[in-house]
Amino acid sequence: MRFLKSYGWKLLGVLLVLYSLVAGLLIPLKPGVLHVSPSAFGPDTLAVLDITGYNTRFTRSEDTRIWLKLNDEFMIKADSVAVRDDNRITAFIHIPPFLPVPEQTVDCALIIDNAIDGAFVKPASVFLRQLEKNQELGYAYWRKDRIENLHVNTFVGFPYRGILxxxxxxxxxxxxxxxxxxxxxxxxxxxxxxxxxxxxxxxxxxxxxxxxxxxxxxxxxxxxxxxxxxxxxxxxxxxxxxxxxxxxxxxxxxxxxxxxxxxxxxxxxxxxxxxxxxxxxxxxxxxxxxxxxxxxxxxxxxxxxxxxxxxxxxxxxxxxxxxxxxxxxxxxxxxxxxxxxxxxxxxxxxxxxxx
Amino acid sequence: MDRIITQSWSLLRLYWDLEGKSRQTLSGVFLYVLVIILVTAYIFGSPDPGVWMGIFWVILIFSAVNIGVLSYLQETGGRRLYYMQLAEPLAVYLAKSLYIFLLLLLVSLVSILLMSIFHGWPVLQPGFLWSGIGLGCLGLALLFGFLAAIGSQSRNSATLSTIISFPLIIGLVMLAGKITNASLLAGSTLDLLEVEFLMLGGLNLMIGGLGILLFNYIWRD
Known part of the structure; x- marks a missing residue:
């Protein structure tokens, strides 16, 4: 007891520093999107998006789904995806001819979801532009798909953040x-x-x-x-x-x-x-x-x-x-x-x- | 309390008379101010408003260091012992700070006058300029009244006072500089600068309070 009383705080300090070194350096990061190319598309095109992931395991999951999300209301789903390896996947998305917003250019977040990696996002990763505006038609295209049944990420790790x-x-x-x-x-x-x-x-x-x-x-x-x-x-x-x-x-x-x-x-x-x-x-x-x-x-x-x-x-x-x-x-x-x-x-x- | 005020007042007059006799500090500082203004006028011509204010603060910081160091440097050995017996430490601190404050105001006045001749006059709201200078000079005086005394206790005191004071004045000068910079803009109002004024006033109070509390410990031998 006397030992703990006088040396306890030092022992605690050593244990906590060791813990922070081991846990802080060894626990992996959660899956994330490293980069997306190309990053800008015109209206009414078939976008072929090459996506590079980080700590992802695309080959092990069969049901990878990918969305472009403009905001909470408007989104489109990729028609099909082609897995190239664990970290690389290609998404084929038909970009509609009209956007549901009056702006000329908008940025969309990329959302990827599968059973192994869970759901993860890269904000502002794809830019879309439109030449003519037709909000009504845009609504029809962009309200078709819903983001639903997302998998919960059970992966133990630190969050993946762009830049960091x-x-x-x-x-x-x-x-x-x-x-x-x-x-x-x-x-x-x-x-x-x-x-x-x-x-x-x-x-x-x-x-x-x-x-x-x-x-x-x-x-x-x-x-x-x-x-x-x-x-x-x-x-x-x-x-x-x-x-x-x-x-x-x-x-x-x-x-x-x-x-x-x-x-x-x-x-x-x-x-x-x-x-x-x-x-x-x-x-x-x-x-x-x-x-x-x-x-x-x-x-x-x-x-x-x-x-x-x-x-x-x-x-x-x-x-x-x-x-x-x-x-x-x-x-x-x-x-x-x-x-x-x-x-x-x-x-x-x-x-x-x-x- | 009365005794402290009387003592500070007599000390202040003593410093002033001594300075009047030797003119060692002021002539040196004014020469420095004049040289800096002429050289910068030669290099910059009539500078941007921001540069103008920068030149002014550099002049003021170095003048404050010089005045602070010189005011203690003149008191060596016997004269210092004499002051220690004569006056309370608190009175010495107050008199020193007030003396440095007055000299700094004088230096600011002269440099602003010279700069308006050689560098032009970019100031749109002189009220902010003068209040920033007033509060800044007060803070610098309270700080150097204390730090130059610390420096004077050691060997090579002039260098040491400079080294230990430079990191400490940065926060003060940044706040005061923010207020004087507002004088360069037509759109500045008192509401926008309320935080800066309060902060600078608080900082001055803190520096002065600590100086009063701690001067006793660095002054006695």
Missing amino acids: EETIRNTYYHVPMWFGMIFLFLFSLVYSIRYIRGTDPWGADKTRALNTIGLLYGILGLVTGALWAKFTWNAFWSMDVKQNMAAIATLIYLAYFLLYRSFEDPDKRDRVTSAYNIFAFATLIPLLFIIPRMTDSLHPGNGGNPAMGGEDLDHMMRMVFYPAVIGWTLIGFWMAELVYRVQVISHRISELPQE
């Missing part, structure tokens, strides 16, 4: 870095206040240890974010407001370490750096929580609230994401504790009488 694809797993490693960093800096703020008020004589050393790991997490967050951005936004750095603010936040704490090193008198150093640390955390709040909400950002859920929205995490992802956040935060505190203990030991060694 496999990098959706980075959610479990990039986002926890920021959570961990904020918690570490929050505790370092608490210890700075305690040191300055004289209630914790070791507070300044604890602050430094927590800031070391907090800064490490901040840099790792920037690196994982930049790699993710290269894949999804096509550039390591796109001057996104959150990227910039995060870079400034790491600079603020880099400045803390510069300040720390520029003092010779340890007492004065601890006092001044603790005061700076309190000041730094206070100026961090507008950078991380206020300015990003005032500006548009490429990050999900932005323009308003930068929190993780309900759309971004499904049930399966939550089962990995929340343990990952808790696990990485606990590991961060453990690392900070080790840094602190090394510091204390080196203090003691330097105080030993010389031979």
Whole structure:
């Protein structure tokens, strides 16, 4: 029991991080549509759509059905489909001469359904145009087919999303870095206040240890974010407001370490750096929580609230994401504790009488 | 409380008189302002409104750093000890911040005047410009009153004050810059900028409050 009491949280941290690594990297993605070609058709043609799927098993299911869906009311079904291999399928769709809407061009979602893969969608994948408008005739063509008897996807996996694809797993490693960093800096703020008020004589050393790991997490967050951005936004750095603010936040704490090193008198150093640390955390709040909400950002859920929205995490992802956040935060505190203990030991060694 | 106000007031007058005698800070800063304005006028001609505002804020940030660092740099050794015995830390902080604030306002006035001569005058709503400058200068003064004091405690203080203050001023300058940028548009109204004004005011209050609370710990030896 005593063992669990003092080491339990470390054990929990290790288990959760291991779980997030294993589950986050090994669980496959659900089936999705990688791409569709060609992507635009004129009126009254037989469209031959080459569809490339991802993690699909077309050869194993016999009843694959494909629709083009304009909106909830209007859709057309493919006349026939030809399976080429597990990931490639061709759909033959007769595009009607008229659209049921007054617009010249519309985009349709592609819906694929079969017993093995379940139903999945690629939004805005095919563009249709019409030369003459006849909404009444369009209604007749587009109301003929219904999407019904869709198979429920029983496949255990993370959602497949366009653009993101496999990098959706980075959610479990990039986002926890920021959570961990904020918690570490929050505790370092608490210890700075305690040191300055004289209630914790070791507070300044604890602050430094927590800031070391907090800064490490901040840099790792920037690196994982930049790699993710290269894949999804096509550039390591796109001057996104959150990227910039995060870079400034790491600079603020880099400045803390510069300040720390520029003092010779340890007492004065601890006092001044603790005061700076309190000041730094206070100026961090507008950078991380206020300015990003005032500006548009490429990050999900932005323009308003930068929190993780309900759309971004499904049930399966939550089962990995929340343990990952808790696990990485606990590991961060453990690392900070080790840094602190090394510091204390080196203090003691330097105080030993010389031979 | 009365004592703090009297002390701050006398310190402020002392700083002002000392500056009047040596003119070390102001002459340096004005030379810097003039050079930047002439060089940018040579490079940009009459720049776009956005660039105009950018030049102004760069001038103001570097002036604030210089004024902050120099105001503490002059107090070394004996003089510093003398101030410490003479006045409460809080009075020193208030007097310093107010002094930096006044000098910054003076620098803004002079640079706006010079820029209107050399770079043209793109401002359509001067009210937003001056309120943005006023709030921005106040925030910078409260920040540098604190950070330059931190820097002055260490060795190589001038470089250190600059390094530790730059990341911290970005949020402040971004907010103030948003308000001054509104002065370039004919359609800006107070309603649209309400959030920015509240945020900037809140940030200033927070910086000032923390400075007042923490200055005691960095000032005593």
